[in-house]
Each structure stands twice: as C-alpha cells, then as structure tokens.
Amino acid sequence: MDYQHYREALAETLAQSELPFPAAEYQARLGKIRQAMTAHGLDALLLTDPADINYLTGYHTFEVSVHACLVCTQERLVLQVASIETGAAVVTAQVDEIIGYRWENLDEIIAPLADLLTHCQKIGIDGWSAGLRFGVIDALLQTIGRERFCEAGVLVDAIRIVKSPAELEVLQESARITALGLEIAIQSIRPGMTDNDIAAAGAKALLENGSEFMSLQPIVTSGHRIGVIHVNHKRRVIQANEPVFLEFGAAYQRYTAPMMRTAVTGVPSPALSATRDLCRSIFETLCSAMRPGNTFDDAAKAADALLAPQRDQYFFSGVFGYAVGAQFPPSWVEGTGFIAKGQNRTFETNMVFHLPLCLRVPGEWGVGISDTVVVTKQGAKPLTNNDWQLFEARS
Numbered sequence: 001m002d003y004q005h006y007r008e009a010l011a012e013t014l015a016q017s018e019l020p021f022p023a024a025e026y027q028a029r030l031g032k033i034r035q036a037m038t039a040h041g042l043d044a045l046l047l048t049d050p051a052d053i054n055y056l057t058g059y060h061t062f063e064v065s066v067h068a069c070l071v072c073t074q075e076r077l078v079l080q081v082a083s084i085e086t087g088a089a090v091v092t093a094q095v096d097e098i099i100g101y102r103w104e105n106l107d108e109i110i111a112p113l114a115d116l117l118t119h120c121q122k123i124g125i126d127g128w129s130a131g132l133r134f135g136v137i138d139a140l141l142q143t144i145g146r147e148r149f150c151e152a153g154v155l156v157d158a159i160r161i162v163k164s165p166a167e168l169e170v171l172q173e174s175a176r177i178t179a180l181g182l183e184i185a186i187q188s189i190r191p192g193m194t195d196n197d198i199a200a201a202g203a204k205a206l207l208e209n210g211s212e213f214m215s216l217q218p219i220v221t222s223g224h225r226i227g228v229i230h231v232n233h234k235r236r237v238i239q240a241n242e243p244v245f246l247e248f249g250a251a252y253q254r255y256t257a258p259m260m261r262t263a264v265t266g267v268p269s270p271a272l273s274a275t276r277d278l279c280r281s282i283f284e285t286l287c288s289a290m291r292p293g294n295t296f297d298d299a300a301k302a303a304d305a306l307l308a309p310q311r312d313q314y315f316f317s318g319v320f321g322y323a324v325g326a327q328f329p330p331s332w333v334e335g336t337g338f339i340a341k342g343q344n345r346t347f348e349t350n351m352v353f354h355l356p357l358c359l360r361v362p363g364e365w366g367v368g369i370s371d372t373v374v375v376t377k378q379g380a381k382p383l384t385n386n387d388w389q390l391f392e393a394r395s
C-alpha cells in the first residue's frame with residue numbers, strides 16, 4: 001500500500017478523529033484569517049510554521065522537522081505534508097484537501113504548490129518562520145515570480161495572540177498538569193540527588209497526569225549553573241544549602257502554560273530571599289500594568305524601574321513576558337508578542353503570557369519564579385498557581 005492508498009483508507013474510517021477542537025472553532029479562526037487577508041489585499045497565505053498550521057487546521061505530529069505547508073485562499077484550504085505524515089494529517093486536520101510528496105523526494109514539493117498559487121497575484125508568507133525552507137521559497141520565487149510574494153507574518157500573529165474561550169480552557173488544563181509536575185519534582189529534592197533525578201520525577205508526573213510530548217522538556221539546574229541561562233540538567237549532584245531551579249510546561253492539545261519555581265536545600269540566604277522578593281514585586285507590577293489599552297512597552301518600563309537599581313548585580317534577559325499558546329518543539333514560546341521595552345503593541349483581553357522572572361548572578365546562583373497569566377480588564381490574572389515562595393527542601 002503506497003501513501004496515497006494509506007491516506008484513502010484512513011479517510012474512510014478515521015478522518016478528523018483526533019481534531020483537537022470542534023469544527024466550529026476552526027471555522028471561526030479561518031473566518032478571521034480570511035477577513036484579514038482581504039484587508040491586506042492578499043489572494044493567498046502560504047504558512048509553514050507548524051503552530052500556524054495547527055492553529056488553522058488542528059494538524060499535529062511529533063515529526064516537525066520535515067517540510068509541511070498550508071495554502072489558504074478565500075475558497076480553499078490545502079495542506080501539503082510528507083508521505084509519512086499523511087496519516088497524521090487525515091486524523092488531526094480539518095482541511096479541504098491533503099496533498100503529499102514522497103519523503104525521500106523533495107522535487108515533488110514545488111510543482112503542486114506552484115499549481116495552487118499560479119492564479120494568485122499577492123501571496124503572503126512569514127519570512128521569519130522556522131518552517132520556511134530556503135529551498136522551497138527560492139524555487140517558488142523562481143517559478144511563479146518574486147513580485148507576487150510579500151511579508152505577512154504579523155497578520156496571523158495578530159489573530160493568534162488573542163485566545164478564544166476554548167483555548168483558555170486547554171491552557172488552564174496545561175497549567176494544572178504543569179503545577180502537579182512541579183510539585184512532585186520539588187518535593188523530591190534532597191542533597192545527594194542529581195538534577196537528572198529531579199527532572200525524571202517531574203517528567204514522570206507530567207506524563208502520568210496527561211501531558212502530551214512537550215515543546216520543551218523539564219528544565220532543572222542547581223547552584224552556580226542557575227546563573228547560566230538555558231543550560232539544563234546534566235547529572236550534577238545537588239549540594240546542601242544551594243538553590244535548585246525548575247521550569248516545566250505541560251502540553252495539552254499542544255498548548256503550554258509554563259511555570260518556574262526555585263527550591264533551596266536548606267534555609268534561604270538573605271540574598272536569595274531578597275531576590276525572590278524582587279521577582280514578586282516585578283510580577284505584581286507587570287500584572288497591574290497588563291491592562292487593555294496599555295502597551296507592552298508601558299508594562300516593561302514599569303517592571304524595569306524596579307530592576308534598575310540592581311541592574312549591575314543580576315543578568316536578566318530583557319523580556320518580561322512572551323505570548324504562549326499552541327507550539328511544537330523546540331520551544332513553547334509562541335512568538336506572537338513580547339513584553340519588552342520598545343514593543344508598542346497594545347494589550348487586549350484574553351492575551352496569554354508567561355512572565356519568566358529569573359534573575360541570575362553569573363557564576364554563583366539564580367532565582368526564577370513565574371506564572372502564566374491571562375490579560376483581563378482588571379489586569380493580568382494567573383492561570384498557573386505559583387505560591388511565589390522559595391521551597392525549603394530538607395534532608
């Protein structure tokens with residue numbers, strides 16, 4: 001049976017059987033996208049980011065390293081996937097047509113896409129998408145003309161960043177699972193364990209409580225390694241009287257609500273406690289400023305004013321929050337919005353952000369505590385349930 005017959009056989013029995021949301025949810029999303037296309041004068045959108053494709057169709061697979069794309073016009077929605085992904089496309093995606101190409105033969109990608117786009121005079125792409133391969137776009141530019149393509153990534157971002165009630169429900173479920181995983185992991189911490197032991201306890205709890213494959217695996221570091229951003233567990237033995245940093249994010253219907261916590265194997269030092277207090281103050285200031293009508297820049301400046309007196313002591317990334325939603329490895333960062341100075345987008349009700357407040361002293365230690373929050377008329381409210389304390393792990 002070749003992949004064409006495989007697709008047909010599945011379509012007869014399991015078509016859209018694993019669609020993450022009701023069909024009406026996708027119809028509403030597609031309606032917003034098509035309205036925006038009309039407003040921007042676009043005849044078609046060519047989407048290659050796995051999360052954008054998932055948002056409009058439900059399509060999901062753990063194999064996101066191969067080319068896949070979605071062609072959206074006012075009349076049709078066509079999904080192109082590799083031969084090995086046709087099964088996942090049939091059972092998870094709501095589209096008008098699925099077209100395949102042999103996994104091992106990339107030459108089969110371009111001609112069908114060119115045929116779909118040949119009558120479209122203005123085609124929007126996301127030139128910053130991780131899924132947009134140079135070989136694909138270069139061949140299309142040569143085949144149907146460079147002048148037809150324009151940058152349109154902000155069109156989809158502007159719609160995705162505001163979450164529907166259905167999206168908020170699955171983010172809340174992710175938050176619940178995330179909290180369970182963190183609690184079990186943090187309760188397991190003892191001197192003499194390795195950071196891998198803690199990560200393993202957390203991963204087990206996340207999976208047992210319903211997480212799908214995660215966009216980022218559990219993050220656990222300790223001691224001086226917390227001071228280095230984006231390293232992870234590496235068999236280091238936990239010592240007495242040192243901090244342990246944890247950042248988890250369960251995936252539920254591909255949606256992730258991350259959270260950070262910090263434990264101490266003993267009694268927190270005055271420096272650790274003061275850093276925790278600063279993180280909490282920044283968080284409260286951000287939540288108060290994250291109101292409809294305020295800009296991301298407004299919130300970042302308010303938070304940065306608290307950090308400024310100690311800026312030389314800590315490393316901080318400069319991003320006080322980033323939008324989260326449906327994502328795939330290698331990151332749970334949605335990429336549709338960042339709370340940072342100079343970002344002048346305005347907050348809207350039902351935007352969802354992770355506020356990753358981790359302050360690091362390079363070469364020594366760090367403290368990270370965070371929540372995922374939703375924007376309301378009264379300010380941001382947590383979806384996760386952090387207690388904003390330094391957990392004291394005793395032997």
